[in-house]
Amino acid sequence: MIKRFNRYEIKYSVPVSSFRHLKPDIERFLGRDKHGGASGFYSIASLYFDTPDLACYTNKLDGLLFRRKLRIRVYPDRKDDTAFVEIKQRVNRTVQKRRLAMKLKDAYAMCSGSQRFKLSDADDQEVADEVYYLVTSLRLRPKNIIAYTRQAFEGHVVDPGLRLTFDTLVRTRHADFDLEVPHRTQIAFPAHLSIMEVKANERVPHWLTSLLARHQCNLTRVSKYCHGIATIANRNMSQRTILPGSTNSPPRD
Secondary structure, three states, X not given: OOOEEEEXXXXXXXXXXXXXXXXXXXXXXXXXXXXXXXXXEEXXXXXXXXXXXXHHHHHHHHOOOEEEEEEEEEOOOOOOOEEEEXXXXXXXXXXXXXXXXXXXXXHHHHHHOOXXXXXXXXXXXXXXXXXXXXXXXXXXXXEEEEEEXXXXXXXXXXXXXXXXXXXXXXXXXXXXXXXXXXXXXXXXXXOOEEEEEEEEOOOOOHHHXXXXXXXXXXXXXXOHHHHHHHHHHHHHHHHOXXXXXXXXXXXXX
């Protein structure tokens, strides 16, 4: 299992209806991710942590060249309780990810900051210490769960390290943060669109850039976590009842 990634990630917004035209061209060069099984699809759910004032959210919106976020990721289709504690970090155009595999209950404990974990592997210990530092110094707390369906393709001999992922039915919830129990969610990204991510170790091959241009795929700045936070905020605003003269009336300019 790869524990560390250092690569470029480029995102596109693609109509779901266009995927059937893209797929044959993609499969000429890339194979299906083995985790997709016979259907090619699998589920992902991630619990994101943020500061009390949502600094991770605002750092993304502001486009800071250096930013980090902490999450717990699970794959609900897999028949075990393995979870991944991940620190995802962007430095300029490069995305770095460090991850630890463990039981879900241990992932919750690690990200609560209630105890310092002692691990046998020195590299893993470094990540565990960083998680503890981030949680305790920034007062990180669970803020949002993002779930979606993914279909992925990957290079082998010709383009090793190249990955192409399509994420659809992006959903969110801001309460009931237990990843092991299904809860009601709401759509956090237009259902007719797919978020396509190109992930490359060094460069995007020419055949792929040509393919994306031919199919008119549009570059986009999109964060599933930010869409989740915004969706919940918009819902809460729409549910507020504002009565004339009441204490919950909005302030006047």
